[in-house]
Every structure is written in structure tokens, then in C-alpha cells.
Amino acid sequence: MLSDLGQALTQVLSPQMLLLCVVGVIAGMAVGATPGLSATVGLALLLPITFTMDPTSGLVLMGAFYMGAIYGGSFTAILVNAPGTPSSIATTFDGFPMTKAGRSEVAIIGVTVASVVGGLVGVLGLATLAPLLANVVLAFGPQEYFWLGIFGLTMIAGLAAKSLVKGFAAGFLGLLISTIGISPVGGEVRFTFGSTDMQGGVPLIVALIGLFTVPTIVDLIVAPESRSASMLKDQQQRGRKVLRTTVRDILSRPVNLIRSSLIGTFVGILPGAGGNVANLIAYNEAKRTSKRAHNFGKGEVDGVVAPEAANNAVVGGGLVPLLTLGIPGAPPDAVIFGVLLLHGLRPGNELFTEQGVLTFTFILALAVAALLMAPVGLLAGRGLQRLVVRTPTHYLAPAIGVLTIVGSYAVRNNPLDVILMVLLGLAGYGLRHLGLPPAAIVLGVVLGPIIETGFAQGMLAASASAAPWTSFFTRPLSIGIILLVLLGLAWPILSNRKAKQQERAEEEAAS
Amino acid sequence: MTLAMRKDIGCGAVLLVVAAVFWTQRGDRDEVTARFPDFVLVVLALLGITVIVRGLLRRAGEDTPGDKKDRRFLVAAIVLMLLWALGMGLVGFTISGVLAFVVIAQLIRRARPSARLLAQDGAVAVVLVVACFFVFTKVLLVPLPVSVLIGM
Numbered sequence: 001m002l003s004d005l006g007q008a009l010t011q012v013l014s015p016q017m018l019l020l021c022v023v024g025v026i027a028g029m030a031v032g033a034t035p036g037l038s039a040t041v042g043l044a045l046l047l048p049i050t051f052t053m054d055p056t057s058g059l060v061l062m063g064a065f066y067m068g069a070i071y072g073g074s075f076t077a078i079l080v081n082a083p084g085t086p087s088s089i090a091t092t093f094d095g096f097p098m099t100k101a102g103r104s105e106v107a108i109i110g111v112t113v114a115s116v117v118g119g120l121v122g123v124l125g126l127a128t129l130a131p132l133l134a135n136v137v138l139a140f141g142p143q144e145y146f147w148l149g150i151f152g153l154t155m156i157a158g159l160a161a162k163s164l165v166k167g168f169a170a171g172f173l174g175l176l177i178s179t180i181g182i183s184p185v186g187g188e189v190r191f192t193f194g195s196t197d198m199q200g201g202v203p204l205i206v207a208l209i210g211l212f213t214v215p216t217i218v219d220l221i222v223a224p225e226s227r228s229a230s231m232l233k234d235q236q237q238r239g240r241k242v243l244r245t246t247v248r249d250i251l252s253r254p255v256n257l258i259r260s261s262l263i264g265t266f267v268g269i270l271p272g273a274g275g276n277v278a279n280l281i282a283y284n285e286a287k288r289t290s291k292r293a294h295n296f297g298k299g300e301v302d303g304v305v306a307p308e309a310a311n312n313a314v315v316g317g318g319l320v321p322l323l324t325l326g327i328p329g330a331p332p333d334a335v336i337f338g339v340l341l342l343h344g345l346r347p348g349n350e351l352f353t354e355q356g357v358l359t360f361t362f363i364l365a366l367a368v369a370a371l372l373m374a375p376v377g378l379l380a381g382r383g384l385q386r387l388v389v390r391t392p393t394h395y396l397a398p399a400i401g402v403l404t405i406v407g408s409y410a411v412r413n414n415p416l417d418v419i420l421m422v423l424l425g426l427a428g429y430g431l432r433h434l435g436l437p438p439a440a441i442v443l444g445v446v447l448g449p450i451i452e453t454g455f456a457q458g459m460l461a462a463s464a465s466a467a468p469w470t471s472f473f474t475r476p477l478s479i480g481i482i483l484l485v486l487l488g489l490a491w492p493i494l495s496n497r498k499a500k501q502q503e504r505a506e507e508e509a510a511s
Numbered sequence: 512m513t514l515a516m517r518k519d520i521g522c523g524a525v526l527l528v529v530a531a532v533f534w535t536q537r538g539d540r541d542e543v544t545a546r547f548p549d550f551v552l553v554v555l556a557l558l559g560i561t562v563i564v565r566g567l568l569r570r571a572g573e574d575t576p577g578d579k580k581d582r583r584f585l586v587a588a589i590v591l592m593l594l595w596a597l598g599m600g601l602v603g604f605t606i607s608g609v610l611a612f613v614v615i616a617q618l619i620r621r622a623r624p625s626a627r628l629l630a631q632d633g634a635v636a637v638v639l640v641v642a643c644f645f646v647f648t649k650v651l652l653v654p655l656p657v658s659v660l661i662g663m
Contacts, residue, residue, distance in 0.1 A: 183544045190537055222584045394619040397615055398636070415599060423593075433518075435519075
């Protein structure tokens with residue numbers, strides 16, 4: 001094994017492989033930064049190119065592209081409130097407020113550091129813990145997925161700025177949107193309003209683009225002067241020391257980085273969960289445990305660090321079940337699975353023993369790609385940030401519109417998706433004014449299929465027992481996640497009470 | 512009635528209407544798989560009622576500051592976005608994109624449209640939209656809707 005690792009290291013440091021890594025990261029970042037084009041779509045587009053390559057080169061290119069695409073999704077999330085991929089949903093929560101406050105450069109540097117660390121931790125998990133973690137995955141049943149989805153919903157408590165009831169109402173609206181179309185278990189058609197086009201449901205990316213981006217465009221048209229003010233602030237704050245200060249600031253709080261990366265690695269291992277769930281859970285945990293929790297949602301740098309560390313850790317984590325069991329952890333892994341099969345490589349133990357050099361080259365190339373994100377990302381990301389900041393509002397708003405329209409169309413090549421996206425976006429704009437946060441609606445859309453599938457499959461799996469619902473409360477792993485859910489619900493209440501007590505004590509001391 | 516009360520009652524009413532409309536569209540029924548959407552609808556309706564009750568119980572002093580927005584631009588933005596979405600399937604990505612781009616740019620400028628500004632915005636729109644069209648159709652192989660008149 002050690003000789004395989006040595007050979008792999010020599011191979012990955014060859015000029016050809018390094019060039020493939022650079023090309024993959026840059027191309028991935030470009031696709032990831034385009035709303036509507038997810039990492040999966042990009043990898044699928046790349047697939048035919050790898051047909052002509054040898055397996056190692058093909059896998060290295062795919063791995064670097066995947067890593068870059070997940071990272072690239074954060075750029076548009078920060079700069080124009082449009083997550084390039086669903087893995088960057090939570091990045092918008094603090095990233096866009098940072099842009100509005102003139103701190104977009106700090107946010108870009110923050111996500112770069114986070115993505116590099118997250119990517120490396122995920123790869124480390126893949127290289128060292130793959131067989132062990134793969135066994136844990138096998139213990140995860142539908143009941144655990146159900147509770148994992150419910151655990152994600154507890155994040156609403158943090159997203160609901162003013163009213164918890166309205167926050168949950170928004171989350172349930174999202175769950176309702178996720179149930180439109182054919183049910184994931186059983187195949188029943190519901191909520192289609194007689195339209196066959198609606199049987200495919202509302203794609204997550206369409207909902208995501210609509211709910212986040214359309215309100216931004218409308219805001220820019222209605223009140224363009226608000227952006228001009230923030231743009232000026234950004235130019236004032238830019239300085240030579242921003243890079244050094246931000247990197248030092250982020251690295252001075254390693255707990256957030258490491259915890260988020262571990263969350264990403266573990267969630268990545270769970271088949272079907274992926275970056276879109278990992279980034280939300282990591283954000284929630286960062287907020288829940290932060291001393292600066294009150295700053296989250298207003299432009300807190302830890303709020304962009306957590307989701308980006310997690311989503312890049314998913315890349316390595318998601319490959320654990322793929323390389324060991326042949327189960328793709330996330331949709332992009334399914335495309336990489338295709339490349340493996342195409343070259344006659346079968347996932348499992350023999351991939352590490354008989355094809356050790358190839359497998360370790362692929363794993364090491366992921367680490368190289370993660371490291372390359374620092375120079376490439378800082379150059380490209382800050383370049384894009386300066387371009388967006390300098391673009392006048394009267395060109396920025398319609399440019400976002402063009403990307404929004406084409407991005408939602410590209411999901412299924414269906415004009416109906418564009419109409420659906422705009423309708424959802426306008427509804428989101430109106431609901432925001434009524435106090436229903438669009439982020440909570442998106443959370444519901446993301447978690448709905450996981451909760452519904454887990455619930456239906458869990459009930460069916462336990463249908464032989466007299467009370468199948470009890471299976472959700474008796475499995476040891478389920479009990480563990482239920483405890484996390486209870487903690488998630490109790491934490492905001494307890495921390496609120498603590499903050500009020502502290503305020504009262506300060507007032508008393510002052511008087 | 513304060514603005515906060517009106518917002519709460521409006522929000523609750525929207526939730527109730529959504530729950531009622533979706534209740535009529537539940538479609539095929541299956542004992543296990545229908546439970547989740549039914550549960551979501553019931554909870555949504557209950558949350559709607561809660562929001563209305565909370566709104567009615569609000570004290571007169573509890574109000575939120577209203578945001579003063581120019582309604583003309585708000586209506587224009589909504590109509591424009593809808594027309595853009597509908598128009599793309601009808602007249603193609605490029606024509607609808609260029610038209611919408613120029614109109615949005617003019618709206619945000621807040622200045623009386625002049626030939627010079629229209630030409631400037633039009634040029635930027637054409638470059639950006641056509642570039643986007645070629646990247647998506649030729650590089651990413653996404654077939655975008657085209658106009659029969661200009662073929663793109």
C-alpha cells in the first residue's frame with residue numbers, strides 16, 4: 001500500500017496531472033458560479049471529454065472539477081445573493097449581508113480559506129477512515145434519514161429573525177412545495193393542478209434561484225440607491241492588509257473550521273444527503289455555538305466559513321461510500337461512478353488493493369485541487385468580486401436577471417421552469433414583506449424529500465409490527481439524532497434566556 | 512389597525528388560502544404516502560390560524576416601521592419579470608433578454624430615456640446576452656429557445 005501511495009504521489013505531482021488539476025478547478029469554479037449549473041450538470045458535461053483519457057487523468061480532472069464547482073458556488077451567493085449551487089444556500093445568509101455592508105472581499109477570502117480546509121479534511125477522511133465510515137453508513141436506515149431531516153428543520157429557529165411561528169410557517173411552505181409532483185415512495189401524483197408538466201415537481205435549483213435572486217433584482221429596481229451606498233463602502237474598506245488580516249482572523253478560530261469540515265465529511269458519507277444538507281447543518285451549528293451568534297444573518301464571517309468548509313468536505317466524504325461500497329454519496333458522485341464503470345473499475349476493496357496507484361492518485365489529486373483553490377480562487381474570486389462591485393447597478397441587475405433566466409431554464413430545458421422560478425421569486429418577495437423568511441422556505445424545499453422519503457420508507461419497512469411508527473423512536477442511532485433535535489430546539493430558547501438575564505444584570509449594574 | 516397587525520392577519524390569511532387550495536389538489540390517496548403532505552397541510556393551516564390570532568391580540572403600541580417604496584417601480588419590476596419569463600418561450604432567449612435588459616437598465620437609471628443612453632444600454636445588452644447565448648448553446652450544450660426571425 002505504501003509503495004502505491006508513493007507512486008501515486010509521484011504521478012499526481014507530474015506536470016500533466018497538475019495541469020489537469022488547475023484546468024479542472026478553474027472550469028469547475030466557472031460552472032459552480034453560474035446559477036442553475038450545478039456540479040452534477042458540469043460533471044455530466046465533462047463526462048464525454050474523459051472518454052478519450054486514461055482512467056487516472058479522467059478521474060483527476062473530474063475530481064478537481066467537482067472540488068472547484070462546489071467552491072465556485074459561493075461567489076454568486078456572496079456577491080449577488082444567488083447561490084451557484086445548492087451547496088451554497090447557507091452562504092447567502094451572511095455572505096450577501098457582508099456584500100451589502102461593503103465587506104464582500106472579506107467574505108470571498110473567508111470562503112476560500114474555509115473551502116481549502118474543508119476540502120483537505122474531507123480528503124483526509126476519505127484516505128484514512130473510508131472502510132470504517134462506510135460501515136457506519138450501512139447502519140443508517142430511513143428512520144435516521146427522517147430524523148436527520150427534522151434536525152435540519154430545527155435551523156428555522158435560527159433563521160426566523162422576528163417570529164418563530166412565521167419561521168416555521170415558511171419552512172412548512174417549503175415542505176409543501178417539495179411535495180408537488182409524483183411522491184418519492186409510491187408514485188402518487190399530488191398538487192399538480194391538472195398539469196402534466198408539474199408532475200416532475202419544483203426542482204430545487206429553480207426554487208433556489210427564484211426565492212433568492214428575484215427579490216434581489218426587484219430590490220435593485222425599486223431602490224437602486226441602497227446598493228450604491230454599499231458599493232462605496234466596499235471601495236473604502238479595501239486595503240493591502242485585508243487578505244492577511246482575514247486569513248489570520250479565520251484561522252484564529254479553528255474550532256468552527258474543523259467542526260464544519262467534520263460535519264461535511266460525515267454528511268457527505270450519507271448517501272442522498274450531500275452538500276445542500278451539510279452546509280445548512282454546519283451553519284446552524286456554527287451559529288448555535290458561536291459567541292457572536294447575534295451577528296449571524298447580519299454579515300458574520302463565521303457564517304460563510306461554516307457552510308463553505310462543510311460543502312467542500314462533502315467532496316471527500318461523498319466518495320467514501322462510492323469507493324468502498326459503490327454507493328454514490330451525492331449526485332455528482334454518481335457521475336464519477338459512471339467514469340469508474342466506464343473504465344472497468346469496480347468499487348470495493350480491490351479498488352484499493354489491485355488499483356491502488358490509480359485510487360490514491362485520485363485521492364491525492366483531490367487534495368491538490370483543494371490546495372489549488374487558494375491561489376486560483378483568490379485571484380478569480382477577488383477579480384469577480386471587484387468586477388461585481390464596480391459594475392453599475394443599472395447593468396448589474398439585468399445581468400443577474402439574464403443569468404437567473406438562463407440558469408433556471410438550463411435545469412430541465414423547460415420554459416415552464418423559468419415561469420415557475422419568477423412566480424416563486426415574486427411570491428418570496430411578497431412573503432418576505434409579510435415576515436416569512438425565504439431562506440426558511442428553501443430549507444423546507446431541501447429537507448422535504450429527505451423527511452418524506454425517510455418517513456414513508458420507515459413506515460413501510462416496519463409495517464410488519466403492530467405500531468410501525470415506534471421504529472422511529474427505538475433504534476439507537478435514531479435516539480442519538482432525536483437528542484440532537486431536542487438540543488437544537490432547546491438551544492435558542494436557553495441562549496435567549498441567558499442573553500436576557502445578562503442584559504438585565506448589566507442594566508442593574510449600570511443603575 | 513396597525514401595520515404589524517395587518518401584516519400578521521395578511522400572512523395568516525395567505526397561509527390558510529394556500530393550505531385550502533392545496534387540500535383540494537391532494538390527488539391519488541395512499542395510506543402511507545399521503546400522511547406526510549396531509550400533515551404538512553394541517554400544520555400550515557394551524558400556523559396560519561396562530562399568526563392571525565397573534566395579529567389580533569397585538570397591542571396598539573406594537574408596530575413595525577413601514578418601508579416606503581415607490582409602488583410604480585415595484586409594479587413595473589413585477590410586470591417586467593413576468594413578461595420576461597413568458598416572453599423567453601415565445602420570442603426566444605436573445606430578443607427577450609436584450610429587451611428586458613434595456614428596460615431594466617432604463618428603469619434603474621431613473622432618467623428620461625435618451626437615444627444615447629438607449630444605444631449604450633442596447634450595446635451592453637447585446638454583447639452580454641449574445642455571449643451568454645453562445646456559451647450556453649455551444650460550450651455547455653444547453654439548447655436555449657430561439658426566435659424564428661433571427662435564429663438565436
